[in-house]
Amino acid sequence: MKIEDISKKSEQLITIKPEDLMPLPYPYDTPDADPAMRELTQDQKNRYEASLDGVLAIGIPKPETKEIEEELIRKFLSGLAKLLTKENNWTFLQPLLHSLEYCVKCQICNDSCPVYVASGKQEIYRPTYRPEILRRIINKYLKKQSTLSLKLTGSDIELNWTLIARLAELSYRCTLCRRCAQVCPLGVDNGLISHEIRKIFSQEMGIAPKELHESGTVQQLKVGSSTGITPKALGNIISFMEDEIEEKTGKKIKIPVDKEGADILLLHNAGEFMAWPENTEAFAIIFEAAGINWTLSSELVGYDAVNYGVWYDDFQFAKIALRHAEVAKALKVKKISVGECGHAHKAMMVIADRILTGDLNIPRESAIPLLADLVINNKIKLDPGRNNFPITLHDPCNMVRLMGIVEPQRQILRKICPQFREMEPHGVDNYCCGGGSGFAIIQSMNFPDWRSAISGRVKLKQVLETFQDVISPDIPKYVCAPCSNCKGQIRDLFNYYSVFEKCNIFYGGLVELIANAMVDIEKPFIEWEWH
Amino acid sequence: MRIFLAILTYFSYIFIIAMYTIKAAKYLKLPVHLRWELYPVMHEENYQYGGSYFEQVDWWTRIRQKRYLRGFLFLLKEYFVLGEYFQKHKAYWYFLYPWHIGFILIITFHILCFFGAVAMVFGITISSSSQSITGIVFYYAILFTGVVSFVTGAFGSVGLLIKRIYDENLKQYATPLHYFTYIFTFLIFISGFYAWYFIDPTLSEYREFWKGLITFKFIDVGCGAATHIILFNLFLVYLPYTRSMHYITRFFGFCLIRWDDEPNMRGGKLERKLQALLNQKVSWSAAHIKSGKTWGEQVEEPKMRS
Ligand code: SF4
Numbered sequence A: 001m002k003i004e005d006i007s008k009k010s011e012q013l014i015t016i017k018p019e020d021l022m023p024l025p026y027p028y029d030t031p032d033a034d035p036a037m038r039e040l041t042q043d044q045k046n047r048y049e050a051s052l053d054g055v056l057a058i059g060i061p062k063p064e065t066k067e068i069e070e071e072l073i074r075k076f077l078s079g080l081a082k083l084l085t086k087e088n089n090w091t092f093l094q095p096l097l098h099s100l101e102y103c104v105k106c107q108i109c110n111d112s113c114p115v116y117v118a119s120g121k122q123e124i125y126r127p128t129y130r131p132e133i134l135r136r137i138i139n140k141y142l143k144k145q146s147t148l149s150l151k152l153t154g155s156d157i158e159l160n161w162t163l164i165a166r167l168a169e170l171s172y173r174c175t176l177c178r179r180c181a182q183v184c185p186l187g188v189d190n191g192l193i194s195h196e197i198r199k200i201f202s203q204e205m206g207i208a209p210k211e212l213h214e215s216g217t218v219q220q221l222k223v224g225s226s227t228g229i230t231p232k233a234l235g236n237i238i239s240f241m242e243d244e245i246e247e248k249t250g251k252k253i254k255i256p257v258d259k260e261g262a263d264i265l266l267l268h269n270a271g272e273f274m275a276w277p278e279n280t281e282a283f284a285i286i287f288e289a290a291g292i293n294w295t296l297s298s299e300l301v302g303y304d305a306v307n308y309g310v311w312y313d314d315f316q317f318a319k320i321a322l323r324h325a326e327v328a329k330a331l332k333v334k335k336i337s338v339g340e341c342g343h344a345h346k347a348m349m350v351i352a353d354r355i356l357t358g359d360l361n362i363p364r365e366s367a368i369p370l371l372a373d374l375v376i377n378n379k380i381k382l383d384p385g386r387n388n389f390p391i392t393l394h395d396p397c398n399m400v401r402l403m404g405i406v407e408p409q410r411q412i413l414r415k416i417c418p419q420f421r422e423m424e425p426h427g428v429d430n431y432c433c434g435g436g437s438g439f440a441i442i443q444s445m446n447f448p449d450w451r452s453a454i455s456g457r458v459k460l461k462q463v464l465e466t467f468q469d470v471i472s473p474d475i476p477k478y479v480c481a482p483c484s485n486c487k488g489q490i491r492d493l494f495n496y497y498s499v500f501e502k503c504n505i506f507y508g509g510l511v512e513l514i515a516n517a518m519v520d521i522e523k524p525f526i527e528w529e530w531h
Numbered sequence B: 001m002r003i004f005l006a007i008l009t010y011f012s013y014i015f016i017i018a019m020y021t022i023k024a025a026k027y028l029k030l031p032v033h034l035r036w037e038l039y040p041v042m043h044e045e046n047y048q049y050g051g052s053y054f055e056q057v058d059w060w061t062r063i064r065q066k067r068y069l070r071g072f073l074f075l076l077k078e079y080f081v082l083g084e085y086f087q088k089h090k091a092y093w094y095f096l097y098p099w100h101i102g103f104i105l106i107i108t109f110h111i112l113c114f115f116g117a118v119a120m121v122f123g124i125t126i127s128s129s130s131q132s133i134t135g136i137v138f139y140y141a142i143l144f145t146g147v148v149s150f151v152t153g154a155f156g157s158v159g160l161l162i163k164r165i166y167d168e169n170l171k172q173y174a175t176p177l178h179y180f181t182y183i184f185t186f187l188i189f190i191s192g193f194y195a196w197y198f199i200d201p202t203l204s205e206y207r208e209f210w211k212g213l214i215t216f217k218f219i220d221v222g223c224g225a226a227t228h229i230i231l232f233n234l235f236l237v238y239l240p241y242t243r244s245m246h247y248i249t250r251f252f253g254f255c256l257i258r259w260d261d262e263p264n265m266r267g268g269k270l271e272r273k274l275q276a277l278l279n280q281k282v283s284w285s286a287a288h289i290k291s292g293k294t295w296g297e298q299v300e301e302p303k304m305r306s
């Protein structure tokens, strides 16, 4: 396949064959161990632009007329031009230009990419492929280089709707894990280029996966949470959590909500309330036991830490970041503490740092160092013997490689989990779970299969390798993933491969392990029920 | 010929300095961006495992020790080792490294020739039997840098050319300019080698040539040295049009992007810069963006219930 083939009309640019995929360890080391990825139906193929790899994350409807198609091409070019201006893109202009201009195409970043490697090195998933397409378009259509110059710089490419539709989908085949950027000796960041391509589509053309935009940021700003939880529903959920805490632990805890002047406003990914309430309950139990002055918020957006804008749209991002700060300001809390959600960590503490000014610049920190302080300094009584099963830690990219929060979670696990073992590689060299950059929540058509079979494949391999000596289903094992999106991805990945059934590998957060070790709770807090 | 050589040399040096300065200034004038760091950040205390100040409770209350020198030395070391290439693609490194060393040394060679010429103007003789230690040091340093650069550079150029042609991963992304550059650099290094080996084993012509440039008494040099000087000068003019600026922007990229973990503090200088940027008008045209309004005006009034 040649780079310029992206503009050539064909039913599919590539087809992923099971035999091309990176092999997995036992018990997935047989040819039939990989479930067949669902194919799109003929109807889906007819309706949507699916000619990249036969997978749909966005599902762009096919333009009905030539005029619409031309208008879309024109918009793409105008968006690309805006992306390169200070007024429209000061937020990322310097990093973008650096990455566009200084790649020497040495390709040493390629093998760091879990998607490229897992797919059997499909050309279109190569970290340098997307940037190369974008550079060529810029050289030819914005810089308007002469034919000779285009030939010399290898920049000839035909910009047409086929290319644009494929590029849109392709920007959602990169998890923005930035492993490729980490090894680049010149500081080039191919992950950033995927992020910037997504912005052209969203900010100029109004094209983005539904889960990120309509039912993501738009819904969050409108009803309060991307899960659809309204402030009223939150009240019911909190009562339910209080009841469940009592039932599980015998403790009567009143979860503080909208407590003015609290030291900490704790922000959870609202997905936890729905899918893993034991995580938010464990936080309440631990904070209560440690005597922390904290609160939740029931204001719109104030009870959902997520900010999907960080993956595709600077404006949606800024709106949500400001709303979070406004909520904290109104509650007059001393600081915001972010629960177990990797992207919310990065969004609120790193990216929003240069959006929030004046009195909206409220101190923000991760809850994990605070938890480490409680555990290490014996501020709550814990018995490590209660966590005596093999445990490994998944490092969420956003929290670790992109924020440098590496040790506190390990300090906790070393102290309370006698059988804690690292997966390789780990820490800042970790592999993405495969659900990064919004993938974990994208449920579009056959995309979930792709993210299990391809983008999550290296993570599955790592987990299986880590537990090879105890792989028998007779031994319960735990993957600790202190991030809601990572948990969502691991749940789907393990379901896809029936990992729980075949290997008895469970997954969950970090606070659950702390609560599980608390001596004043009689029954085990972790229930080992798959959900 | 002597006038042509002199003018070309003056021009190419002024040209490359001007072009690199303009490019560097353009880079540095770009607006401050949102944070996008990547760990390990070398100036951080816990850089060994990639830790950051976010690992501390109430991090904003602690005094941060930034070790900029560590980052600088890390980048400098990488220039001389190219460790990432060695780890990830050894077969490529075997050619890239000599090519790269060839560059560093050929530039050092020309700089030494210039300073050697300055020394000559001050009456120091540069030779192996010079009365002055400076003269002897210059003699051997020029000889060493020149000859080693010619040999390693020529070897690396051929090696990289072959690698780009036959390595499937590199070939797909190679452009005619890549091939042209390798051939061009090969000619530069080999012409230097030829002049040294067959014509001027002490490399004295280059020093004399530079002395002429400094004193404005231009001299003729033999065809071997002349060819090398012309090719090298043309290369200096060509360099700004390649990605060679990465030798400098690499520093910028690491210090201003990858390791930029500077927090925005209330009332600080950074905050003032950000406020100005937020006042710029945007023209994005998707429905959820208010085109023609500023960044600050994009965010609707918060709908607080209380
Ligand atoms: S991004 Fe960096 S590592 Fe990858 S090809 Fe470009 S220069 Fe090489």
Ligand code: SF4
Pocket (backbone or CB within 6 Å): A112, A113, A114, A115, A116, A126, A127, A173, A174, A175, A176, A177, A178, A179, A180, A181, A190, A191, A192, A194
């Ligand atoms: S950011 Fe991650 S997924 Fe994207 S190209 Fe780089 S390594 Fe691959």
